[in-house]
Amino acid sequence: MSQPLRMISEPTKQTLSSKTRLNQQLNSTGDLSNRPGEMDHIKNSLPAQVLDFTQLPIWDLAFRPWFLISTLSSVLSIGAWLLFLHGHLPALANTGLTPLAWHIHEMLFGFGATIAVAFLLTAAQTWTQKRSLNGSALLCLTLIWLMVRTLLWSSDHRLQVIAIVLQGIWWLTCISFLASMVFSAKSRRNYQFIPLLSVMMLLNMSFLIADFTGDTKFALHLAHIAILTFGLLVGIVGGRVIPFFTERGGQNATVTATPILDKILPVLTIIGIGVFAMSQFTRLPMTPAILLIGAGTIHLLRLLHWDPLSTRKVPLLWSLQLAYFFLGLGLIMLGISFLTHSIAFADALHLITIGTVGGMILAMIARVSLGHTGRALKPHPSLNMAFALIFIGTATRFLLPLFEMSSLGWDISAVCWIAAFSLFIWHYARILMSQRVS
Incomplete structure (x- = not known):
């Protein structure tokens, strides 16, 4: 049997020791560059309150905030869709996306794809023994994700364009980070996730553009x-x-x-x-x-x-x-x-x-x-x-x-x-x- 995908099950002592060494090697911001002086400069330029906030447990790995906000978003989205179907939320018909397209986008990309990316970014830390997305970078991507959810309700063409751009930034950053981890570690059996996510990104972007333009x-x-x-x-x-x-x-x-x-x-x-x-x-x-x-x-x-x-x-x-x-x-x-x-x-x-x-x-x-x-x-x-x-x-x-x-x-x-x-x-x-x- 080929080596299984090890991302959550009970770790072996060897894995535990590897993770311990990894945590000792990496600073609290998840620096992968081995240039602590450069990261110290970035840290020193941030307000103390921001540093304290980004060091909260929820910003430790992508699964923490994204599992939580994606599931919450899915509950709210399904609730809104159900209300719309029964004629109690006419505002949904006045958003940038058509109602059906909004429902599909929020459940497929806002929920499903976000969970999948969070899962892969989390698992990649175990696959590669390299620190995954965390801290201020994770916080920024989370804010971008939330902004997209908000902007999709707007019927303003300019805000729709911003939503598409932000969605693209979210995808490109996530895919680039995952790619840097698996390629640098030569984790070849996981290379396949990069083109898969890239296809999902292109479909997501094309979906938004097509519906916004009336197709x-x-x-x-x-x-x-x-x-x-x-x-x-x-x-x-x-x-x-x-x-x-x-x-x-x-x-x-x-x-x-x-x-x-x-x-x-x-x-x-x-x-x-x-x-x-x-x-x-x-x-x-x-x-x-x-x-x-x-x-x-x-x-x-x-x-x-x-x-x-x-x-x-x-x-x-x-x-x-x-x-x-x-x-x-x-x-x-x-x-x-x-x-x-x-x-x-x-x-x-x-x-x-x-x-x-x-x-x-x-x-x-x-x-x-x-x-x-x-x-x-x-x-x-x-x-x-x-x-x-x-x-x-x-x-x-x-x-x-x-x-x-x-x-x-x-x-x-x-x-x-x-x-x-x-x-x-x-x-x-x-x-x-x-x-x-x-």
Whole structure:
């Protein structure tokens, strides 16, 4: 079995000692340049109050502030979207983005992509043994992120341009920092995340420009491509961590490696995304249906090799397995939606956006937040309900529209999302803002 993605699980003594040496070598601002005099000059130019603030625990690593504000933003965004659907928030129709585009952008990029970047920047410190983004730089990027969320509500063209520029700055800074870490450490198995995030950045920027300029149809197509790309990212990360965690934490788990499937899956997925992307511009001799169904089937075959039944009594594991299941099922249903009108593309897509993106993120941030703050991997019992709510919301969002109860399906799934991530915020806000436990 290849070396797993080690970013949260119980560290070995060797890892602990490496981290200790790392912390001794790096100053409190996370300097990577080995030029302390230069950093002292920067420190001395900052007010003491700012230095004190940036040294609070929440600015230690990207997962701390971004897990917290992204989940809070998702709760508020879903709440606003639900109010708009019922005619109680007409102001949403007067923002720079069209209402549907705003909903997609805030959930896919404002929430999902932000969590993914925070996760990778945090994991990269373990991969590379180099200090990751922290302190004043992390604070600045957080403020930029918050400014984008605010400016997207504006209908002023100049402010819209500023929002796009700031969103680009956020992406470029994050990707550049991650790239500098993995390339300098020659962490070759993690090079793939740089082009993946770069594609997400380009899709994000193009999405905003397209909708701001009135081409909402093209913006939605770009969003669909981004969701499929996010699924590719989940397939890569999930393929590393789920079998590893299951083997270590499942009850008598029997995990089997799937090297052939692991090689076929990303190639098939990338071809499928490419065909789907081109279908918007030209008539192709084939639809993405077979490719999407094939990729979804391979995901489910991988999952069968990871002994999912062994995780049924471990919430941090069965939640990961079930989120991955919805990726396979979602891709299959997306493929079928090209072949029949009985399944709507948007309904099938929510199997991935809620079940996979929402479910995988909730399971991972619940684990990462404990592991990277030195706490035991035992979430509060109410998190079990949070995991269940996400998957209940996924099922109702997909199934009820089949019985002509779309509005009820939207309402239930939205309420489930709000309740699930509110539980996370309630139990984890203090943890994310507190010192690491010895």
